[in-house]
Amino acid sequence: MTPAIEILGLIKNFNKTPILKGIDLIIPQGTFFGLLGPNGAGKSTTIHIIAGLTLKSQGTVKVFGYDVDTDYKHTRPLIGLAQQEFNLDRYLTLFDLLVYQGGLFGLRFSESKKRVEELLVRFGLWEHRLKKHQRLSGGLKRRAMIVKALIHQPKILILDEPTAGVDVELRLALWEYLKTLNKEGKTIVLTTHYLEEAKALCNEIAILHEGKILIHDTKEKVLENSRGDLHNYFISTPEVEAHA
């Protein structure tokens, strides 16, 4: 089966400073994949290259067999990206912003509207639909970012620290929703600083450190082989761990 994401020899230099030093990574379809590592390891750079937001220096990146640079018209609709930083348009209400975003991926206005209504209800954002993003709390913005990534029903969902700054209750609710999406066949790529999040959600994990993949295996094997070392890369939140 064609891998969901295939990365070969990926190098990224920024102002002559190497950020990614030759990454090889294959993510099979349907995987809940954790891309972990400390700050500055290159996680966000890697996912931005997959999504087409950052230019690579060398190597190839394919999504469902299509090259992200030459076949971007095929790859981009397959990817939904929820970024760590909030990048919601300041002029539009949440509802309009999401309807337009669906439209930008080729959904007809009525189709996009229907999808937005469904997702806003599902994520508890319906009552906030007429607010501009400046009036949304951090947790609501985080949910809005995930809705924005899901609007065009991508086959791959990439989440960059999706639960950073989110309260425990919402974090657990998001986990449940993400597990359901994964069971429905969506490939999910997650970057996180929370060990319990990776343990609860991922079935495959890669650890990125200083631009290189240190380990890439099933969750069980990574946890077993790395023993206590994993804690060097994570923030622990005991109140969530109790639920994991």
Added chain:
Amino acid sequence: MLKFESISPSWISFGMLLRREIARFMIINRQTIFPQIITTTLYILIFGFSLGSQIKKIQGFSYIEFILPGLVLMSVITSSYNNASTFLFSARYDYSIQDVLLTPLSYLQMVVAFTLGSMIRGLIVGVLVLSTGVLLLKLKIFSIGIILLFLFLTSQIFVSFGLLVGLWADQWDDLWTFISYIVTPLIFLGGTFYSIHMLPYPWKWVSLFNPIFYMVNGFRYGIIGFHEFPIGLSLLILLTLGSALFCFTIYLFKIGYKLKT
């Protein structure tokens, strides 16, 4: 007949981006449309009915008739430039441009949608300001076709300038630097308020290097039927400049200049 169902997703994306760009400035129309009309009406009242009556005729036209085309173009230029530059810079600043870069839209489609969106604001302002002037001065228009052609070209050129500055700028100040130090002097030295025949020898020729001179020249011809330079040549110069700026903008989008790290 084209059926709505037959429109490809790519064109739906393009249409939606254009619709979003128009919605963006229409939401704040008190800030984006109407101030220009008020400013130009004040210019007409002061230069036309107050100071203008003290100034002798230029090339057989009253002073306000002569400068009205330039006043309209000033509002088109500032609206077109401001819309394109502030939108693109703020979208880069708050990363909302990434919502567009993530989509399957081609770079050509992105630039065309951004250009048309800002041009529509420039053209709405231009038509409203011109209508106000024509009504106040009870003017008889010489050629609507020529007016629309030069309005369109002027708006497109300054939208492209706006997009280029919106890409290049690193801080908000950079957007105003371009308008204060380049556009405003070019407007005032481009024959907006005078005939270039009134200028002393070297300055008459210097004006020919100013693109705004050709815009005002063609637009003035469309409104009052008077021109100082051949219209066909003015059109050719503006078409060349507009195409070059448009192609350069597409190129910068394609290489991800200040859009992709």
